[in-house]
Amino acid sequence: ETGVTQSPTHLIKTRGQQVTLRCSSQSGHNTVSWYQQALGQGPQFIFQYYREEENGRGNFPPRFSGLQFPNYSSELNVNALELDDSALYLCASSSYLSGGAGDTQYFGPGTRLTVL
Amino acid sequence: AQSVTQPDIHITVSEGASLELRCNYSYGATPYLFWYVQSPGQGLQLLLKYFSGDTLVQGIKGFEAEFKRSQSSFNLRKPSVHWSDAAEYFCAVGGTNAGKSTFGDGTTLTVKP
Numbered sequence: 001e002t003g004v005t006q007s008p009t010h011l012i013k014t015r016g017q018q019v020t021l022r023c024s025s026q027s028g029h030n031t032v033s034w035y036q037q038a039l040g041q042g043p044q045f046i047f048q049y050y051r052e053e054e055n056g057r058g059n060f061p062p063r064f065s066g067l068q069f070p071n072y073s074s075e076l077n078v079n080a081l082e083l084d085d086s087a088l089y090l091c092a093s094s095s096y097l098s099g100g101a102g103d104t105q106y107f108g109p110g111t112r113l114t115v116l
Numbered sequence: 117a118q119s120v121t122q123p124d125i126h127i128t129v130s131e132g133a134s135l136e137l138r139c140n141y142s143y144g145a146t147p148y149l150f151w152y153v154q155s156p157g158q159g160l161q162l163l164l165k166y167f168s169g170d171t172l173v174q175g176i177k178g179f180e181a182e183f184k185r186s187q188s189s190f191n192l193r194k195p196s197v198h199w200s201d202a203a204e205y206f207c208a209v210g211g212t213n214a215g216k217s218t219f220g221d222g223t224t225l226t227v228k229p
Binding site: 004031032033035040041042043044045048055056058090092094103104105106107108109110 | 120152157158159160161162165206208213214215216217218219220221222
């Protein structure tokens with residue numbers, strides 16, 4: 001089975017611009033979660049998509065938005081970039097069964113975003 | 117609100133020595149607990165997880181962790197560290213949906229030859 005992939009690997013943007021990051025889920029997974037990992041910190045949950053619908057959101061402003069496609073790949077969009085948005089963005093896929101337990105997240109290698 | 121504290125920012129051990137990484141959590145219900153490892157330039161890899169049952173959990177690469185509800189802890193252990201274990205280790209807590217986990221800020225492990 002193929003793993004989780006993310007593109008691009010690195011990205012440099014300037015403040016105020018918009019960015020789109022992409023994630024391909026592991027085969028058979030219906031759920032993708034996005035995390036922001038600032039330097040020296042642990043990943044912070046941004047939001048999750050389950051069967052193309054947002055299924056929970058962390059403490060991030062609306063300029064962080066996402067999409068999940070029928071093939072369960074996903075995008076993270078960030079508008080009006082700020083300097084503090086510089087971070088490693090990780091996506092993770094899983095097979096979440098509503099009300100179930102035991103699902104495991106599989107992480108991609110991440111996209112390193114630098115905002116100048 | 118759920119939270120995770122990893123009290124040790126950086127730990128250095130000699131190769132072959134034992135290792136214990138500490139993790140304390142706060143969670144309002146039955147916690148689901150995870151340990152991940154992150155090597156430079158790579159994503160996170162799951163080492164082990166605890167959902168229920170036996171409080172001593174075995175994982176990959178010779179790691180184990182013990183859930184202690186009374187202490188709100190989930191410490192990671194390895195009896196003999198290898199140089200390849202040098203990495204960043206993250207503890208996380210969540211509910212049934214692992215995709216909404218809360219992570220600690222990590223512990224960096226350095227292994228001396």
